[in-house]
Amino acid sequence: MTSKQSHRKDEHVSLAEKFYDSTAESAFDQVRILHQSLPELALTDVEPATKFNGVTLPYPLLIEAMTGGSPTTGKLNANLAKLAAETGLPMAVGSQSVALKEPDLMPTFTTVRDYNPDGIVIANVGAGHSVEAARQAVDMLGANALQVHINVAQELIMSEGDRDFYWLDQLAELVARLDVPVIVKEVGFGMTAKTIQKLTAIGVAFVDVSGRGGTSFAKIENFRRPEKDMLYLDDWGLTTVESLLECRKLTNRPYLFASGGIKTPLDAIKALALGADCVGMAGQLLHVLLHHDLDATQDWLERWLLAFKKLMLLTGSPTVKDLRKLSLVFSPQLESFARQRFIS
Ligand code: FNR
Numbered sequence: 001m002t003s004k005q006s007h008r009k010d011e012h013v014s015l016a017e018k019f020y021d022s023t024a025e026s027a028f029d030q031v032r033i034l035h036q037s038l039p040e041l042a043l044t045d046v047e048p049a050t051k052f053n054g055v056t057l058p059y060p061l062l063i064e065a066m067t068g069g070s071p072t073t074g075k076l077n078a079n080l081a082k083l084a085a086e087t088g089l090p091m092a093v094g095s096q097s098v099a100l101k102e103p104d105l106m107p108t109f110t111t112v113r114d115y116n117p118d119g120i121v122i123a124n125v126g127a128g129h130s131v132e133a134a135r136q137a138v139d140m141l142g143a144n145a146l147q148v149h150i151n152v153a154q155e156l157i158m159s160e161g162d163r164d165f166y167w168l169d170q171l172a173e174l175v176a177r178l179d180v181p182v183i184v185k186e187v188g189f190g191m192t193a194k195t196i197q198k199l200t201a202i203g204v205a206f207v208d209v210s211g212r213g214g215t216s217f218a219k220i221e222n223f224r225r226p227e228k229d230m231l232y233l234d235d236w237g238l239t240t241v242e243s244l245l246e247c248r249k250l251t252n253r254p255y256l257f258a259s260g261g262i263k264t265p266l267d268a269i270k271a272l273a274l275g276a277d278c279v280g281m282a283g284q285l286l287h288v289l290l291h292h293d294l295d296a297t298q299d300w301l302e303r304w305l306l307a308f309k310k311l312m313l314l315t316g317s318p319t320v321k322d323l324r325k326l327s328l329v330f331s332p333q334l335e336s337f338a339r340q341r342f343i344s
Pocket of ligand 1 (some may be wrong): 012013016064065066067093094095124147148149185186187188210211213214215259260261262280281282283284286
């Protein structure tokens with residue numbers, strides 16, 4: 001039961017938590033939103049609902065891909081699914097490739113449908129999977145969409161990782177042949193405008209920039225790696241904020257999820273103000289769930305969502321789209337990034 005791949009799923013959870021740091025500097029601190037003393041709004045007038053592929057989401061927040069693939073992580077998936085069902089938030093599972101290889105691990109993923117039969121559930125595989133495998137992952141969950149993760153940095157640090165990254169042709173085939181929307185996502189290393197252009201050129205309409213700033217798979221895999229010779233990559237990648245700025249250069253902008261370091265409702269507001277359509281949260285929610293029971297985690301999440309609504313009011317934004325109109329002030333460091341990257 002505890003194959004190497006299955007054991008790795010437990011390690012990812014425990015190491016994500018080991019490196020979780022509530023006091024870490026956040027790239028979102030490099031962005032300020034100006035205060036509104038006269039928003040001329042009541043909390044009841046604020047509408048946090050948004051759309052994803054024509055479906056209404058109650059809030060622009062996705063419970064990000066994390067886990068499944070071992071008995072312990074199956075229980076985590078069940079609890080995440082209960083949270084998703086109670087709040088109506090969409091939820092992605094962690095990579096299902098382990099369950100495609102070891103079918104006895106399937107229940108650690110399908111549990112999310114058992115507890116959330118009507119919710120929006122998103123399947124997840126790594127790039128390089130065939131259309132057939134991707135279909136199996138979607139069918140396993142009756143999923144509404146598929147995330148395909150691209151994680152070159154993680155694989156290269158892993159001793160047992162992939163070394164072949166010709167992915168674009170296969171991604172194009174998935175987009176063309178699957179019946180569900182395909183979201184191409186990073187895993188915490190961010191994306192440049194050029195990466196996103198390559199994706200939109202092959203028909204990808206949904207992208208999750210998943211930037212640096214929260215869970216670091218460089219740190220996680222460097223910890224797992226016996227040789228401590230790639231630690232210099234611990235801070236590799238673009239932050240989520242930088243990735244969103246990169247997107248400003250795009251003329252053909254896909255639907256943008258922004259994950260990576262989203263901890264507070266204010267981080268989410270800033271990501272949406274920078275142009276994201278929806279944000280995603282992984283490590284922060286995992287941290288709360290690992291330290292509290294399900295009821296307390298649900299309380300925490302509901303307070304988070306209420307605070308998000310309050311911040312919409314505070315910024316004078318009756319809808320999520322209005323967040324895009326906010327005036328932002330950048331730190332000198334971020335302003336320098338924008339200048340050097342020719343972002344206006
Ligand atoms: C992840 N993430 C992830 N992503 C993915 O596409 N497939 C996966 O299997 C996993 N596995 C996984 C395990 C754990 C324990 C964590 C915390 C995260 C990455 C995740 O979806 C997200 O892109 C990053 O974690 C950045 O978001 P946060 O954690 O900073 O909010």
